[in-house]
Amino acid sequence: MNVKRETTAKPAVMDTLEISEHQATVGHCFSDNAKMTMRNVNVFYGEKQAIFDVNVDIAKNEVIAMIGPSGCGKSTFLRSLNRMNDTVEGCRVEGDVRMDGEDLYAPKLDVVELRARVGMVFQKPNPFPKTIYDNVAYGPKIHGLADTRVDLDEIVENSLRKASLWEEVKERLHQSGTGLSGGQQQRLCIARAIAVSPEVILMDEPCSALDPIATAKIEELIEELSENFTIAIVTHSMQQAARVSHRTAYFHLGRLIEVNPTEQVFTMPEHDLTEAYITGRFG
Amino acid sequence: MNNSMTNLEKIRKSLSRRNRAEGLFRWAGRVAIFLGLMAVVVLFVDIIGKGHGAFRIAYIELDIDYDPEKIGIENLSDPQQLAGADWQALPKAALNKQFPGITSRGDKRSLYGLISNGAGYDLKDRLMANPLLLGDQERVWILTDDDIDTYYKSWLAGEPYAARLSDKQVEWIAELHEHGKIRLQFNANFFTRGDSREPEQAGIRGALVGSLFTLALTLIFSFPVGVAAAIYLEEFAPKNGWTDFIEVNINNLAAVPSIIFGLLGLAIFINFFHVPRSVPIVGGLVLTLMTLPTIIISSRAAIKSVPPSIREAALGMGASKYQMVLHHVLPLAMPGMLTGAIIGMAQALGESAPLLMIGMVAFIVDIPGGFSDPATVLPVQIFLWADSPERAFIEKTSAAIMVLLSFLIVMNASAVWLRKRLERRW
Ligand SMILES: Nc1ncnc2c1ncn2[C@@H]1O[C@H](COP(=O)(O)OP(=O)(O)OP(=O)(O)O)[C@@H](O)[C@H]1O
Ligand SMILES: [Mg+2]
Secondary structure, eight states: OBOOOOSTTSOHHHHHOOOBTTOOOEEOOOOTTEEEEEEEEEEEETTEEEEEEEEEEEETTOEEEEEOSTTSSHHHHHHTTTTGGGGSTTEEEEEEEEETTEETTOTTOOHHHHHHHEEEEOSSOOOOSSBHHHHHHHHHHHTTOOSSHHHHHHHHHHHHHHTTOHHHHGGGTTSBGGGSOHHHHHHHHHHHHHTTOOSEEEEESTTTTSOHHHHHHHHHHHHHHTTTSEEEEEOSOHHHHHHHOSEEEEEETTEEEEEEEHHHHHHSOSSHHHHHHHTTSOO | OOSSSOHHHHHHHHHHHHHHHHHHHHHHHHHHHHHHHHHHHHHHHHHHHHHGGGGEEEEEEEEEEOOHHHHTOSOTTOHHHHHHOOTTHHHHHHHHHHSOOOOSHHHHHHHHTTBOTTHHHHHHHHHHHOGGGTTOEEEEEEEBOHHHHHHHHHHHTTOOOOTTSOHHHHHHHHHHHHTTOEEEEEOTHHHHOOOOSSGGGOOSHHHHHHHHHHHHHHHHHHHHHHHHHHHIIIIISOOSHHHHHHHHHHHHHHTSOHHHHHHHHIIIIIIITOOOTTSHHHHHHHHHHHHHHHHHHHHHHHHHTSOHHHHHHHHHTTOOHHHHIIIIIHHHHHHHHHHHHHHHHHHHHHOOHHHHHTTTTSOOOSOOOSTTSOOOOHHHHHHHHHTOOOTHHHHHHHHHHHHHHHHHHHHHHHHHHHHHHHHHTO
16 A cells, blocks of 8 residues: 655655555664664654654664654654653554563663663753763762762763763863853763763764764764764764764655665665655755 | 835835834833832832831830839749739839929829830849849839820920820920930830730730741741642643643632632631641641642743753653652752742731631730740731721831831842852852
């Protein structure tokens, strides 16, 4: 059965490109070394379905980029990986989402523990209106990761170093985190996320509010972080996806169209919709 | 373009019209602020003009002879003797000495009417504080009767009001004045004593302490409950018909006339739970009912204004909902909540109607020592004094209003200070 669409309002390319409801995602969706797996995942906001039947694996220590036109469900997809969708009134997730084989939507699973294992960095830098130190120390504190003040100091320093922010802020750890520049704030948020040593880090357009220099710093950082963490990043910049990710997933109107190694997606995409998007025919 | 006017000309033309409108608007604003300020100034000038006199009161200087025989006491530590003693005899004897040769009963009554009938007890206090005075003599400034005080003040101001004085009394006062034996002194009694039927002995302390106790209880009851209710409704309650219903009713509650809360308090706390009447506990409970909606509504607004990004950040870090609220939402919302609480407290401080219903309008002389002692509050005291026939209570009423307003100003100032401090923490 075909999705009903009004042809007149769409760009010409849409006439020729059809999305079938049962059409499987093309490319390399699955992995032998999967950290997270999603099977037949559907997400609804009330009556409205935002994600249709997504099947994909995220491999250990890979960086996977999500691209696609605005409103296609990238954020929704990302937020279903750490159950941040729970906080949205009326949002419902169906299907099977697992991390290391463990069902993330099982009734007995504790989201607090899940979110300690799957960290998140948001589109807009959102440091707490507290000191830089307290921002980074917050996660370890609530999860009881540091036994002594010395341990905590060490975690804070290491996290800030990994987020390549230490040199810039070591003199003013006890000043407000909101007094930093936008790029510094975003790196602070990354430091905050990695302070609890999560296994997976989700990033939703982490550079969209930053200038090119700050963006370059964060991209460099993502590359370094990928040695220790599994990273899923949503981005609107195809160059960024090309620079930082190993695999790229293309979403369209709530469907996962194609997942392939990044190089392939940007040189010879398998699906016509992907090609249309990366060549700038719509988006 | 075919039009005779270019776009630029059109814009210029509309510009002058817009500027005129803006100027008019600014003027309207200034006039409004001026009127508001004038109202405040008139209020203050009137109240201070009427009330400042109450802070000074007339005293007469007399030679007191602590003659044990006259008082009828030998041993100051014998409670029975103390109870039977005639303390007023001391100033009376001194008056006789000051104005010798007065024999007729009417004149004597006039003479003794110069001083407050509490003057003897003031002397007793002096004697008890310094027992060595017994049998000795001392020159003391003695408190005058309120009619004398009123007359003396009006006489000093050049408009003597002698309606309640005898001709003799007028003469005596003139004589005392000539010898510098009558003068206005700071009225310490006003700040250290409770209410009294005698205006010269009446003080604001009882009502002030009563207000403090009542407000403290109101704050203790209403702030935690209000904040907890607001947090629950905003953060935890499911959004359904029930919560809508509750929300509507909280708003309704805020609009209920305060006297109804008084009736409710009478029915529930006094008649059902048998809390004693006239005490700060029941006053605090009634005012809690009244301030709760205000606190809940302003706390909810404060919680709503916390940016969602902070909540997401906290939840994303693995904070539980409770931790998110406690660590992030509450500190950020606290200044707004405090503002709401202070507005509620200020309303409660000025409220008298519901307290009349629960007996806090009683005439209470003793200064309350705790939450369960009978007490009255400042606005009720103002009401009581304003209702009294004695002329001296007019200035006392205005003075009490000044105390109430100062209380309010102190409260608001401390709220502003507290808010500044809380905001500076980050
Ligand atoms: N809280 C919500 N309530 C209802 N619908 C929502 C909500 N959040 C998102 N949606 C809808 O779900 C669909 C997917 O949204 P999503 O935010 O995942 O898109 P996105 O790909 O992240 O877009 P963008 O690139 O603009 O961030 C959109 O149609 C959006 O309108
Ligand atoms: Mg998004």
